[in-house]
Amino acid sequence: MLNGHRGTMVLSLDFELSWGRFDKMPLNELEAESLEERPHIRRLLALMDRYEIPATWATVGHLMLDRCERDASGHAHGDSTPHAAYSWLSHEWFKHDPCTDASRARAWYAPDVVEWIRGTKVRHEIGSHSFGHIYYGDPECTPEVAEADLKAALKAAKDKGITLTSFVFPRNLVGHLPVLHELGIKAYRGQDPMMKGWGFGPILRAVHYWHQLRGIPPYPVQAEETLPGLWNIPGNQFFMPKVGIRRLIPMACQVRRVKAGINQAVKRGDLYHLWFHPFNLNAQPDVMFSGLERIFAFAARMRDKGLLNILTMGDYAQRLDESKHPLVLQR
Ligand SMILES: [Zn+2]
Numbered sequence: 001m002l003n004g005h006r007g008t009m010v011l012s013l014d015f016e017l018s019w020g021r022f023d024k025m026p027l028n029e030l031e032a033e034s035l036e037e038r039p040h041i042r043r044l045l046a047l048m049d050r051y052e053i054p055a056t057w058a059t060v061g062h063l064m065l066d067r068c069e070r071d072a073s074g075h076a077h078g079d080s081t082p083h084a085a086y087s088w089l090s091h092e093w094f095k096h097d098p099c100t101d102a103s104r105a106r107a108w109y110a111p112d113v114v115e116w117i118r119g120t121k122v123r124h125e126i127g128s129h130s131f132g133h134i135y136y137g138d139p140e141c142t143p144e145v146a147e148a149d150l151k152a153a154l155k156a157a158k159d160k161g162i163t164l165t166s167f168v169f170p171r172n173l174v175g176h177l178p179v180l181h182e183l184g185i186k187a188y189r190g191q192d193p194m195m196k197g198w199g200f201g202p203i204l205r206a207v208h209y210w211h212q213l214r215g216i217p218p219y220p221v222q223a224e225e226t227l228p229g230l231w232n233i234p235g236n237q238f239f240m241p242k243v244g245i246r247r248l249i250p251m252a253c254q255v256r257r258v259k260a261g262i263n264q265a266v267k268r269g270d271l272y273h274l275w276f277h278p279f280n281l282n283a284q285p286d287v288m289f290s291g292l293e294r295i296f297a298f299a300a301r302m303r304d305k306g307l308l309n310i311l312t313m314g315d316y317a318q319r320l321d322e323s324k325h326p327l328v329l330q331r
Pocket of ligand 1: 068
């Protein structure tokens with residue numbers, strides 16, 4: 001607990017475009033959805049500027065590239081091996097990499113968006129969402145694969161003058177923490193406690209649905225130092241998109257739940273951590289943005305009253321580190 005009368009809100013965004021779901025849906029649909037994201041991202045950045053809400057943009061490393069190409073043997077990113085290979089996926093991980101330049105494949109590269117994020121009034125953090133959106137927590141992902149992937153992400157960022165210190169696991173599948181620690185990551189978003197041990201089964205979905213409808217506060221969470229200087233900053237609320245059965249949940253219920261989560265964090269003096277993907281704004285964007293505006297306005301009011309810090313994952317981890325050594329800091 002950082003202190004007993006002020007809560008902390010963290011907002012993290014998983015930015016992945018077409019890297020996030022090529023194993024889940026037809027490529028043409030996926031690319032079309034990815035290309036819808038940019039206007040929503042611009043609108044989101046403007047809204048965050050208006051309410052001075054910083055976020056951690058956990059970005060797939062490949063999106064930072066201006067271009068890439070296949071080598072003589074036809075492989076993409078042969079300099080960052082071993083690549084992920086999972087028995088449930090019939091092809092190699094980079095099969096769909098267009099290996100062209102950013103202007104020709106805007107669903108697979110987004111250095112333009114990275115610059116938008118860096119150019120806002122409010123200071124966001126660019127974090128990592130891996131290089132190729134591989135699954136670190138999959139039992140078939142070896143430490144060598146995780147290390148090669150994270151090194152590629154660090155390099156893509158470094159080439160843009162960005163140092164990555166926060167990490168969000170693709171699909172929230174936590175794994176290979178010693179690799180993160182070794183390569184300089186200070187914070188990661190651990191799993192929502194409600195998901196732990198439950199998976200995404202029908203019972204959990206039903207419970208979740210009920211909690212959403214009733215505006216019941218999310219499970220309380222607090223940061224934990226998993227390895228020296230590496231903080232788990234668990235998520236505890238996913239801002240749900242207007243798709244499938246979830247679209248029946250009124251936005252007012254979701255906003256009420258966020259406010260309850262923030263109030264709970266203030267009361268406990270710990271964390272409230274909201275997250276989503278920019279593509280979650282694609283369906284019914286006006287409804288989604290009206291919800292976000294109410295959330296941001298509430299959070300900003302709580303901050304103005306001195307009750308809430310609104311921090312990036314990186315800034316929160318740094319404060320947590322400093323709070324461990326208060327005497328050193330006073331000197
Ligand atoms: Zn590539």
